[in-house]
Amino acid sequence: MKKIVLLGAPGCGKGTQSKFLVDRLNFFQLSTGDLLRDQTSNKNSKYGQQINLIMKKGDLVPDDLVINLIIEKIILLKNENIIFDGFPRNIKQAEVLDDSLENISMSLDFAILIDVDFKILEQRIENRIKETENHERRDDDNIETLLKRIEVYKTNTFPIIEYYKKKGILRNVDGMDTIDNVSQEILKIIN
Numbered sequence: 001m002k003k004i005v006l007l008g009a010p011g012c013g014k015g016t017q018s019k020f021l022v023d024r025l026n027f028f029q030l031s032t033g034d035l036l037r038d039q040t041s042n043k044n045s046k047y048g049q050q051i052n053l054i055m056k057k058g059d060l061v062p063d064d065l066v067i068n069l070i071i072e073k074i075i076l077l078k079n080e081n082i083i084f085d086g087f088p089r090n091i092k093q094a095e096v097l098d099d100s101l102e103n104i105s106m107s108l109d110f111a112i113l114i115d116v117d118f119k120i121l122e123q124r125i126e127n128r129i130k131e132t133e134n135h136e137r138r139d140d141d142n143i144e145t146l147l148k149r150i151e152v153y154k155t156n157t158f159p160i161i162e163y164y165k166k167k168g169i170l171r172n173v174d175g176m177d178t179i180d181n182v183s184q185e186i187l188k189i190i191n
């Protein structure tokens, strides 16, 4: 069973490509963003409100919280093809992911980076916000938060690229290409 990390800045198309892999290759999409949003909408969650505030600002939710949520799922989904979307987001999380997989005698097959030009990305994000009705937007879908998320990505998540390169499992796809071409490139890597 394959275990793959999708890496890329906010707005690079990670969500779209994860969905493609789910539909096309029966992958299970494990998105920490979705797991955290489940917590914020669950009134019984001890940390829901705290998580909500952090996400609204575009900061990273504390490692302990995210790691607990994800480890539980990794064990449950041991025998599935998994696409990790939005996790890991820093080196600590990358190390924990490796350890957790090792504990169940598994390892990552690839870390696929959807590479984009940051200037064009900011433009894309501005357009996306202008085109989306207010009521359809996520709480963290505004210019200020998105620019903050890009900054958080550059500081925390970017170093992971080097981490996976050293392990020999990093693969790059050109995220400025069309959605279909990016999907095809990802398929070639996985198959």
Ligand code: ADP
Binding pocket: 009, 010, 011, 014, 015, 032, 033, 034, 036, 054, 055, 056, 058, 059, 060, 061, 062, 066, 085, 086, 087, 088, 089, 093, 140, 149
């Ligand atoms: P996108 O896919 O648009 O980049 P996500 O849904 O993955 O956004 O993440 C939204 C927010 O959830 C992040 O800005 C962050 O606050 C929080 N978050 C998601 N994944 C993690 C993670 N692995 N570690 C810490 N915070 C996270």
